Amino acid sequence: MPIRQLPDQLINQIAAGEVVERPASVVKELLENSLDAGAQRVEIELEGGGVRLIRVRDDGCGIPRDELELALSRHATSKIASLDDLQRVASLGFRGEALPSIASVSRLALSSRAAGADAAWQLAPAAHGAGHQLRPAAQPAGTLVEVRDLFFNVPARRKFLRTERTEFGHVEQLIKRLALGRFEVEFRLAHNGRQLARWPAAGGAEQRLRRLRDVCGAAFVEAAFELSREAAGLSLGGWIAQPTFSRSQADMQHFYVNGRAVRDRLIAHAVKQAYGDVLYHGRQPAFVLYLNLDPALVDANVHPAKSEVRFRDGRLVHDFIYRTLHEALAEIRPAAAGESATEAAAVDAQPAPAATGGAFAPRAGFGPQAAMPLAAAGGGGAIGASGGFPRRGEVGESGADYVALSTAFASAAAAPVAASEAGEAPPLGYALAQLHGVYVLAQNAVGLVLVDMHAAHERITYERLKRAYDAGELRHQPLLVPLAVAVSGREAECAERHREFFAELGFEVDRSGPEQLRLRQIPAILQGADVEQLLRDVLADLLSYGDSGRLRAAIDEILSTMACHGSVRANRQLSVAEMNALLRDMERTERSGQCNHGRPTWTQLSLAELDRLFLRGR
Numbered sequence: 001m002p003i004r005q006l007p008d009q010l011i012n013q014i015a016a017g018e019v020v021e022r023p024a025s026v027v028k029e030l031l032e033n034s035l036d037a038g039a040q041r042v043e044i045e046l047e048g049g050g051v052r053l054i055r056v057r058d059d060g061c062g063i064p065r066d067e068l069e070l071a072l073s074r075h076a077t078s079k080i081a082s083l084d085d086l087q088r089v090a091s092l093g094f095r096g097e098a099l100p101s102i103a104s105v106s107r108l109a110l111s112s113r114a115a116g117a118d119a120a121w122q123l124a125p126a127a128h129g130a131g132h133q134l135r136p137a138a139q140p141a142g143t144l145v146e147v148r149d150l151f152f153n154v155p156a157r158r159k160f161l162r163t164e165r166t167e168f169g170h171v172e173q174l175i176k177r178l179a180l181g182r183f184e185v186e187f188r189l190a191h192n193g194r195q196l197a198r199w200p201a202a203g204g205a206e207q208r209l210r211r212l213r214d215v216c217g218a219a220f221v222e223a224a225f226e227l228s229r230e231a232a233g234l235s236l237g238g239w240i241a242q243p244t245f246s247r248s249q250a251d252m253q254h255f256y257v258n259g260r261a262v263r264d265r266l267i268a269h270a271v272k273q274a275y276g277d278v279l280y281h282g283r284q285p286a287f288v289l290y291l292n293l294d295p296a297l298v299d300a301n302v303h304p305a306k307s308e309v310r311f312r313d314g315r316l317v318h319d320f321i322y323r324t325l326h327e328a329l330a331e332i333r334p335a336a337a338g339e340s341a342t343e344a345a346a347v348d349a350q351p352a353p354a355a356t357g358g359a360f361a362p363r364a365g366f367g368p369q370a371a372m373p374l375a376a377a378g379g380g381g382a383i384g385a386s387g388g389f390p391r392r393g394e395v396g397e398s399g400a401d402y403v404a405l406s407t408a409f410a411s412a413a414a415a416p417v418a419a420s421e422a423g424e425a426p427p428l429g430y431a432l433a434q435l436h437g438v439y440v441l442a443q444n445a446v447g448l449v450l451v452d453m454h455a456a457h458e459r460i461t462y463e464r465l466k467r468a469y470d471a472g473e474l475r476h477q478p479l480l481v482p483l484a485v486a487v488s489g490r491e492a493e494c495a496e497r498h499r500e501f502f503a504e505l506g507f508e509v510d511r512s513g514p515e516q517l518r519l520r521q522i523p524a525i526l527q528g529a530d531v532e533q534l535l536r537d538v539l540a541d542l543l544s545y546g547d548s549g550r551l552r553a554a555i556d557e558i559l560s561t562m563a564c565h566g567s568v569r570a571n572r573q574l575s576v577a578e579m580n581a582l583l584r585d586m587e588r589t590e591r592s593g594q595c596n597h598g599r600p601t602w603t604q605l606s607l608a609e610l611d612r613l614f615l616r617g618r
Contacts, residue, residue, distance in 0.1 A: 008074070009104055011074065012074060012100045012101055012103070012104035013101075013104045013105060013154065015074070015097050015100070015101045015104075016101035016102065016104050016105045016154075017157075018101075019097060019098060019101050020101055020102055020105060020150075022050075022161060022162075022167060022170060023046070023049060023050025023051060023054060023150060023161075023167050023168075023170070023171055024050070024167070024170035024171045024173075024174045026050065026054050026102055026106075026147055026150065027044060027050065027054060027056065027171050027174055027175070028174055028178075029093065029098035029099075029102065030054070030056040030098075030102075030145050030147075031044070031056060031174075031175070031178055032092035032093045032098075032178075033093055033098065033099075033143075033145075034056060034058035034060055034143065035092055035178070035182055035185065036060075036079060036091045036092055036093055037058060037060025037061045037062070037142075037143065038060050038061050039058035039059055039060035039142065039185060040059055040184070040185055040186065040201065041058065041059050041185065041186040041188075041201075042056065042057070042058045042185060042186070042187055042188070043055075043056070043057045043058075043188045043190070044056055044171075044175060044187070044188065044189050044190070045057075045190045045191075046168060046171060046189075046190070046191045046192070047191075047192055047193075048164055048192075049163070049164035049165065049166070049167030049168040049171070049191075050150065050167055050168065050171055051149075051150050051151075051158075051161060051164070051167065052148065052149065053146065053147070053148050054145075054146070054147040054148075054150070055144070055145070055146050055147075056144070056145050057142065057143070057144045057145075058142045058143055058144075059140070059141060059142040060142050060143060061114065061115050062112045062113050062114035062115055062117065062141055062142055062143055063110075063112040063114060063143060064114045064117065065114075065117070065121045065134075068110060068112060068121060068123045068134060069123060069132070069134065071099055071110065071123075072099050072100050072103055072108075072110065072123065072132065073096075073100060074096065074097060074100045075095070075096045075097065076096045077093075077094060077095065077096030079091040079093060079094040079096075080094050086301060087296055087299075088294075088295040088296045089295060089300055089301070090258060090295045092259070092260055092306070093306070094300075094301070095301075099145075102147055103132075105150065105151050105152075105153065105154050105157070106147045106148060106149055106150045106151070106152065107125050107147070107148040107149050107152065108125070108145065108146065108147050108148075109122060109123065109124040109125065109145070109146040109148075110122065110123045110124075110132075110143070110144075110145055111123075111137045111139055111143070111144040111145075111146075112142070112143040112144070113137075113139055113140065113141045113142065113143075114141070115141055117141075119136060119137075120136070120137040120138060120139045120140075121134060121135070121136060121137055122134070122135055122136070122137035168191055171189075172189065172196075172197075175187060175189055175197075176215045177254060177261045178261070179199045179211060179215055180211070180212070180215055180216075180254050180256075180261075180288055181256050181259055181260070181261055181290075182259070183201070183202040183203075183207075183208050183211060184201055184202070184203065185201060186198075186199065186200050186201045187199045197214075199211050199214060199215075209221060212224075212239065212288065216252060216254075216286075216288065219245070220239075220241055220245065220252060220286055221239075223241045223242045223244070223245035223286075224239040224240060224241045224242070224245075224286070224287075224288075225239065225240065225242075225328075225332070226238070226239050227239070227240060227324065227325075227328045229324045231320060232316060232320065233293060233294060233297075234291065234292070234293050234316070234317065234320045235291070235292045235293070236289060236290070236291050236292075236320065236321060236324050237289070237290050238287065238288045238289035238290045239287065239288045239289075240285070240286075240287040240289070240325065240328065240329070241285065241286040241287060242332060242593060243275060243278035243279050243285065243329065243332075243591075243593065243594050243598060244593060244594055244600045245286055246279055246280060246283035246284060246285060246286070246598075247283065247284045247285075247286055248282075248283065248284070249284060250284045251284075252284075252286035252287075253271075253284065253285070253286065253287055254287070254288040254289070255267055255271075255287075255289050255290075255291070256289070256290045256291065257291050257292075257293075257298060257300075257309050258291075258292055258293065258295060258298065259290075260300060260306065260309070261307070262307055262308060262309050263307055263308065264308055264309055265544075265545075266311065266314050266317065266318055266545055266546075267291075267317075267318075267321060269318065269545050269547075270317075270318045270319075270321040270322040270325075270545075270547075271285065271287070271321065271322075271325060273322050273326075273547075273549040274321070274322050274324075274325035274326045274329060275325070275329065276549060276553060276556070277462075277556055277560065277591075277596055277598075278329055278591050278593075278594050278598055279598045280594075280597065280598030280599060281597070281598065283598065291317070291321070293317070296312075297311065297312045297313065298310070298311050298312070299311075299312075314545065314546050315545075315546030315547060318545055318546055318547050319547060322547070329591060330590035330591055331590070332591065332593055333427075333586075333587060333588075333589065333590070333591075333592050333593065334427035334428050334586065334587050334592070334593075334602070424445060425443070425444045425445050426444070426583070426584065426587060427444065427587050428442055428444060428449050428451070428583040428584075428586055428587055428602065429442040429443045429444025429445070429449050429583070430442055430443060430444075430580060430583075431576050431579035431580045431583060434453075434573065434574055434579065435450075437570055437571035437572065437573060438452065438453065438454070438570050438571070439451060439452060439453065440453050440456075440574070440579045440582065440583070442579070442583055444604075446604060446606050446607070447604060447605050447606040447607045447608075447609065447610060448604065448605045448610065449583075449602060449603075449604050450602060450603050450604070450605075451582070451583065451586070451601065451602040452595075452599075452600070452601055452602070453568055453572075453574070453579075453582060454567055454568060454569060454570055454595075455594075455595035455599055455600070455601045456582060456586050456592065456595070456601040456602065457567040457568045457582060457585075458563050458564050458567040458595045458596055459563075459586075459589060459591060459592050459594065459595050459596060459601060460567075460582075460585050460586065460589045460592065461563040461566050461567050462559060462560055462563035462595075462596045463589050463590055463591065465559040465562060465563055466556065466559060469523075469555065469559065475523075475524040476506045476521055476522070476523055476524060477521065477522055477523065477524040477527055478508075478520060478521045479519065479520055479521060479522065482518045482519060482520045483518070483519040483531070483532060484512070484516060484517075484518055485516065485517045485518070485519060485532055485535055485536070486515060486516055487515055487516065487517055487536070487539065488515060489514055489515050490543065491517075491536075491539045491543070492511050492513075492514065492515055492516065492517060494539050494542050494543055495509050495511060495517050495535075495539060496511045498542055501542075502551070505523070505551045505552060505555065506521070506522065506523035506555075507519065507521060507522055507523070507535075507551065508520040508521035509535070517535070519531065519532075519535060523555055525555065525558045525559070525562075526554060526555065526558065529554065534550060534551065534554055537550050538550045538551055560596040560597075563596060564596065568582075586601070586602070
């Protein structure tokens with residue numbers, strides 16, 4: 001077959017195959033155009049899930065009459081004019097392919113009135129079915145796009161569409177994502193003649209929380225706390241949910257880069273690492289986060305649907321996201337009485353199993369507490385005050401002779417019980433009793449606190465072990481015979497570049513040849529582990545993401561096991577002083593809301609909830 005120039009219609013239909021997958025794809029492109037046009041109000045109307053009709057109306061800057069036909073031409077755009085613009089693109093759209101692609105697989109009508117223009121004009125399908133015709137129209141300033149009979153001329157594509165309900169669901173989720181990205185814009189959604197949702201413009205903090213509640217649900221808002229951090233030209237803000245508010249799927253994870261909703265492997269990896277030892281196995285965190293940086297440092301032109309980005313310095317972005325979230329999660333601890341702003345944090349249909357086996361979830365009385373800085377966590381509480389961490393050399397090479405930490409509660413009886421200022425009960429209150437040798441019952445200003453004593457002490461012991469390791473108080477083990485590991489030249493160069501990274505975690509790795517590494521030292525607690533495979537996996541991570549948490553994860557897993565065995569066991573009878581000592585240590589310890597395996601360590605029933613249980617006041 002000879003080489004030939006494809007007709008414009010076929011070119012546009014091929015392009016449509018990349019950007020128009022379903023009605024939601026069309027809505028995405030049209031809404032992004034509206035937002036780029038500076039719209040403050042956008043109305044979306046659908047019929048038949050968007051297959052029969054998609055109508056998007058905005059109050060943006062509009063399109064002048066003499067540019068309407070050009071708007072339906074391929075690669076025609078007002079958003080970039082040079083390579084420099086493309087390298088610093090700040091708009092949601094920029095390729096100039098959306099409108100002509102959509103028009104090639106539907107019956108599209110475009111009406112617009114530019115700001116300051118006397119009248120509106122419409123570009124509608126011609127009566128004979130070929131091309132478009134320009135004619136006067138009546139409408140206020142802004143743009144109206146109508147897309148009818150999607151895929152009417154591409155029946156093969158139409159067969160892949162799902163039911164009306166499913167297609168509408170995709171559109172609704174898309175609009176919710178955009179609504180979270182642009183709080184200053186009002187969104188309205190109607191389907192089959194009925195208005196189903198309206199999200200007013202949200203200028204203040206209270207209005208933003210209302211929109212967040214409308215989109216993500218009240219349970220997320222009650223379980224979430226706000227964070228904000230800036231460093232090295234990057235800023236990260238938004239909301240993250242407590243680890244105990246987790247999901248069976250990654251359906252409540254919203255991440256925005258310079259206002260653009262994205263799903264990026266590097267970002268996902270950083271978030272996963274930050275939640276590393278606080279989530280129950282297989283569960284997914286929930287968050288709404290916004291990363292802002294210089295547009296020149298991020299490339300948005302790497303995916304036809306613009307759902308992925310590439311960072312110029314991926315390692316910097318990865319570390320910034322990881323450290324910000326890691327430190328924020330570390331500061332989630334019991335709040336002082338009266339600081340809890342919400343009721344119980346509900347979980348989805350498949351809640352993470354709690355240590356109690358019950359239905360309660362830890363309350364949102366968690367939050368970064370100025371009165372409990374990180375330094376306090378290292379001060380040591382009454383539990384284990386006589387011993388605490390093992391000294392250097394006390395832990396054997398395999399950790400098997402590790403003496404259980406902090407299980408000697410004898411010193412707790414003599415330890416003072418901390419009280420909060422003004423004589424009020426501390427966040428977790430004061431112990432009342434022990435239930436079945438498993439749970440500690442305590443009373444605080446809010447009501448009744450229930451603590452799983454083993455899970456809580458396990459987290460306390462685990463955090464102390466981690467600090468001991470970081471301080472060099474757990475031994476490293478030189479290998480009697482260095483381990484030779486054959487790798488690729490690229491992996492060898494990577495290991496050479498990251499020698500300090502390995503050394504910080506207790507590994508001594510040298511390059512002994514163009515494609516060979518020599519492992520001379522490992523942390524003593526990893527003796528018996530498959531360190532060669534671990535080294536290969538770490539190198540793969542470093543090459544893919546610029547960072548790896550595998551070494552630390554392997555070490556933490558062993559420390560977690562040691563902490564589990566070194567924590568107070570069920571049926572251990574504690575005195576009131578010992579129980580109070582446990583509560584005070586929980587208040588001082590990072591991530592004390594869940595054990596090392598992600599299970600909740602405590603929950604609370606308020607007096608109002610207790611009154612409802614017993615029908616008091618009715």
